[in-house]
Amino acid sequence: MDSLPVPPERPAPPDVAAPLSRHLRFAHLFPAGRPLRLQAGGTLSDVRVAYEEYGTPAPSGDNTVFVCHALTGDAHPARHDPEDLPGWWEPMIGPGRPIDTDHFHVVCANVLGGCAGTTGPRTPGPDGRPYGPDFPAVTMSDMVRVHRELLAHLGVGRLHAVVGGSLGGMQALEWLLRHPGDAAGFVLVATAAALTTDNLAFSAVGRAAIRSDARFAQGRYAEDPDNPGPVDGLGVARMLAHLTYMSAESLDAKFGRRFQPVPDGTGAARGPFAVERYLEHQAGKLVARFDANSYLTLTAAMDAYDAFARPHALVPGATPDVHLVSFASDRLFGPQATRELDERLTAAGLTVTRYHDTTSAAGHDAFLLDEPGYLAHMATLFRLPARVPAG
Structure with missing residues (x-):
């Protein structure tokens, strides 16, 4: 049950492709005798959780902030020092x-089902092969259960706050609804209680693109060392x-109809526009x-998430x-999603403030960027209400 440091020379686990900060730690939770029982059915044992910590816990134990990451995030939201890898929430x-780490103790963990150190589809299953498509369905509730178990493992009691954006905001919302006494505050950024039909449609097309790649191999690509995957x-x-x-406005301001042809020319197969090169670049970074x-x-x-169902x-x-x-320019989780959240939470008797x-x-x-008004x-x-540790 010890938390294990990852020194600079230590390689990442074989099921993790991305570079890892040397500050990453692993906790092994839910032993065989006390497995994680998943909301949708099934169990997982010996769940490995990748996490990082910043700052120092106060003796009073009231200055810990848990940060929940978004869809493709991980346990590394910010640099620990100038030599560290950049994080996804540096501002x-x-x-x-x-979230000043001179005053707050920050914990961030890669979610269950992720691929940056926490147990997920690339993790070897009971038969020694990567789980792949056999990895069980996970829910927001399962993710929060793992977060809470990690905090218990670390000896952290009541939190100063839980904060997250997008998928991270859904985790924070689930935490609030099921365990409201765990934290003094919950900060839900650019998120929603449930996806709209429009959101679901984008998800469906994305899944279809992955399935249609011949190298998807029905989800078992990780079993073949020669298959780079879809x-x-x-x-x-x-x-x-x-x-x-x-936003459409930001795309237009950044690229307009500017040309940026590919080196081998243009044509119907690949357009000559800078916005296409930009999206290709973003695709390459993720894969x-x-x-x-x-x-x-x-x-x-x-x-599947429907917070009030x-x-x-x-x-x-x-x-x-x-x-x-919320952000006026957000076309994924726009202002209406926040208004609906406000109405439901206020009706439940909570004091809610909106920005x-x-x-x-x-x-x-915008929630990830250096936006002055928002920051x-x-x-x-x-x-501050959190106290600076003595000494």
């Missing part, structure tokens, strides 16, 4: 940033999804670090502070 986490299909799925992460079966597993969890643990007068953050950013044209991805608001949410 938000670190000394002097909104990189073309996953790349197309990423290109499609990335369009929902940016170099992400697993297609994990993409299918996590998008399926998002598709089953009873919740909230009662009138519940104590956590709830903060909703709606109208200054950023970046779209859904200033987040800084107000995380302005």
Whole structure:
């Protein structure tokens, strides 16, 4: 049950393709005698969880912030030092940033079903082969169960806050609904209680692109060392999804109809426009670090999530502070999704504050970026009540 450091020279586990920060740790949870019982049925034993910590826990134990990552994120939201790998939420986490690690202890873990160190489809199953398509369906509830078990393993009690954006916001919402006493506050950023039909349609096309790649091999590509997997299909799925992460305004401002032909010329097969090169670049970045079966597993969890479809643990007068953050330019989880969340949570008796950013044209991805108004608001949410550790 010990947490194991990953020194710089230590290779990543064989089921992890992406480079890992030397600050990554592993915890092994849910032993065979006490397996993780999944919401949709089935169990998992010896669940490996990849996580990172920043800052120092206060003696009072009231300064821990748990960060939930989005669809293709991981346990590394920010650099620990100048020599570290860049993280996915650099503007938000670190000394002097909104979630100030000089004051807060931050924990972030790769989700169950992921591919950056936590047990997922590339992990060897009981027969020694990668789970692949046999990896069981996971839900937001399962992800939160693993997060909570990790915190118990680390000796962390009540949290200062749970925060996340997009898929991470869904995890934070699930945590709030089922375990509202776990944290003093919950910050849900650019998220929704359930996907719209439009969202589901984008997911369906992305899945179809992965399945249609001949190298998908019915999901068993990881069993063949000579099969790189459905990189073309996953790349197309990423290109499609990335369009929902940016606004039409930001795409037009960044690229317009500017030409950027491929080296071997243009034609009907590949267009001559810079926006196409950009989407190809985004596809290449993802397939170099992400697993297609994990993409299918996590998008399926998002598709299935319907936060208020089953009873919740909230009662009138519940104590956590709830903060909703949305962006006017977000066409994936727009302002209407936040309004609906506000109405449902307020009806459940919670005190909810909303911040709606109208200054950023970046779209859904704005929650990851250096957007001054949004970051200033987040800084107000995380302005001290946590105490600085003595000494």
